[in-house]
Amino acid sequence: MRNAKSTSKLPNVGTTIFTEMSAMAQAHGALNMSQGFPDFQPPKPLQAAVVAAMAKGRNQYAPMAGDIRLREWIAADAERRSGACFHPDTEVTIGAGASSLIFATIQALIHPGDEVMVLTPCYDLYEPAVELAGGRLVCVPLQADTHRLDLEAMKASWTESIRMVVINVPNNPTGSTWSREDLHGLAELVEGTNALVLSDEVYGPMHHDGRDVLSVTHEPRLRERAVVFASFGKILHCTGWKIGYATAPAALTGEIRKVHQYDVFSTGAPFQAGIEAFLNSDAGATHLSELAPFYQSKRDRLIEGLKGSRWQVSPAEGGYFQLLGYGAFDERDDRTATADWCSRAEGLALIPLSPFYPEGENDSKLVRICFAKNNDTIDQGIQRLLKISNG
Ligand SMILES: Cc1ncc(COP(=O)(O)O)c(C=O)c1O
Incomplete structure (x- = not known):
């Protein structure tokens, strides 16, 4: 078996950006608002x-x-x-x-x-x-x-x-x-x-x-x-x-x-x-009927906290991610910028947008943040985002 060789069927595929950023967040003790999962429990x-x-x-x-x-x-x-x-x-x-x-x-x-x-x-x-x-x-x-x-x-x-x-x-x-x-x-x-x-x-x-x-x-x-x-x-x-x-x-x-x-x-x-x-059950029906307003209030909390800052925000119409534009204060590409923000003393893990473009790199100067988080986490995230945009 020592000489056995395999040819990759997916030669261009590596670890996903979500795994990469979560690992980076853990290594640097950064606040993780990258991957798309709640930090609260199911009902x-x-x-x-x-x-x-x-x-x-x-x-x-x-x-x-x-x-x-x-x-x-x-x-x-x-x-x-x-x-x-x-x-x-x-x-x-x-x-x-x-x-x-x-x-x-x-x-x-x-x-x-x-x-x-x-x-x-x-x-x-x-x-x-x-x-x-x-x-x-x-x-x-x-x-x-x-x-x-x-x-x-x-x-x-x-x-x-x-x-x-x-x-x-x-x-x-x-x-x-x-x-x-x-x-x-x-x-x-x-x-x-x-x-x-x-x-x-x-x-x-x-x-x-x-x-x-x-x-x-x-x-x-x-x-x-x-x-x-x-x-x-x-x-x-x-x-x-x-x-x-x-x-x-x-x-x-x-x-x-x-x-x-x-x-x-x-x-x-x-x-x-x-x-x-x-x-x-009634609890299930109530949960579903309250889901959209529940997440909308989290989105609004995040957006309100960034008002007046140099982050560019166009409110998400659905889901639990918000795009944030950083072109007003940072010229670096999104992978370099997010890696740097994650490794700072008060780090924050976000997801760069370029991995979402299968045809190659893009330069939109946008990053993705997940707001499926407790309000405390969102507030901490806002503080860190403001530190990042203030330089
Ligand atoms: C667009 C999209 N499709 C599918 C999935 C995967 O969903 P599941 O966890 O149910 O496999 C995700 C998870 O992040 C997603 O964002």
């Missing part, structure tokens, strides 16, 4: 429901497609929100976080030579998944000012080989959302083509300032060609449990499950049972 009744499920013996494999009662809740929730009907048996699949199902979907549906349109900046999972499937990315920038879909640019970059368009709303890292006109425009763009829509909606209900919570399934013309992803980790403050789901028409779901059953097979039985019990 107590949810924790209790998971513990109860364990005590009741829900500790062996869950069904491959997921706990049926949780799938029924997911189908009912989708119908309540957008009128879309998914059959829990054949059109809803629960996986190890949304990530595992996004990965399975791309492996199942993308063939060598297929092209996949992604909108940049974009979440870093899509590129390696497409590469492993033998596909090729077609990168189209989001609009420079609003970070919303640029339908004209998407049309201009369209090719016959595009088999999938990846959308992520609310968007990580930019916090942008979309409008009904965007949904209509997307439907028109893909009409008559062979392209599927992969809609990554893991920050789903977190739309701020009273915006409509719009899913790709609100547009009936897109339902037949869309795979939609959601994450209980994100909406229930339990990212470490890694429970997410995908909804898609039966034919697409069948193909996705062919990969899922040999990759993840099934995931966290007591977590699924506990989540189902919580979501079907």
Whole structure:
């Protein structure tokens, strides 16, 4: 075995920027507002429901497609929100976080030579998944000012080989959302083509300032060609449990499950049972209805604290990330700048934006901060941000 050699299938892929920045934060004792997870706990009744499920013996494999009662809740929730009907048996699949199902979907549906349109900046999972499937990315920038879909640019970059368009709303890292006109425009763009829509909606209900919570399934013309992803980790403050789901028409779901059953097979039985019990309780309904205002107040606290400073802030429309522009006080590229800010005596870990551009470096002078944090953490973050911008 000493001479055994392997050739990397992903030669350009290293450790993700999230792991890199969290490790750097730990090494320097910096405040970590980089990676996207809360520093508070899931609701107590949810924790209790998971513990109860364990005590009741829900500790062996869950069904491959997921706990049926949780799938029924997911189908009912989708119908309540957008009128879309998914059959829990054949059109809803629960996986190890949304990530595992996004990965399975791309492996199942993308063939060598297929092209996949992604909108940049974009979440870093899509590129390696497409590469492993033998596909090729077609990168189209989001609009420079609003970070919303640029339908004209998407049309201009369209090719016959595009088999999938990846959308992520609310968007990580930019916090942008979309409008009904965007949904209509997307439907028109893909009409008559062979392209599927992969809609990554893991920050789903977190739309701020009273915006409509719009899913790709609100547009009936897109339902037949869309795979939609959601994450209980994100909406229930339990990212470490890694429970997410995908909804898609039966034919697409069948193909996705062919990969899922040999990759993840099934995931966290007591977590699924506990989540189902919580979501079907009054406490669960209240949690979901309060989620958007809960995160909006954290976003507002951060923005208020930076008022009058040299950080440039355009309020996130959704999700739990805020972009911060530093061009007014620092000329360095984003990787150099964030590494320096993290290593200072009163350090702060943020995420540079350039890793979200698969086509190469960019010079937007923007960084991403996660405000899914206790108010004390946000206040400490504000103090450190002000020290950074004051030089
Ligand atoms: C846009 C986006 N998609 C997918 C995921 C992964 O979700 P999960 O933790 O459920 O796998 C994340 C997590 O940060 C994300 O930001």
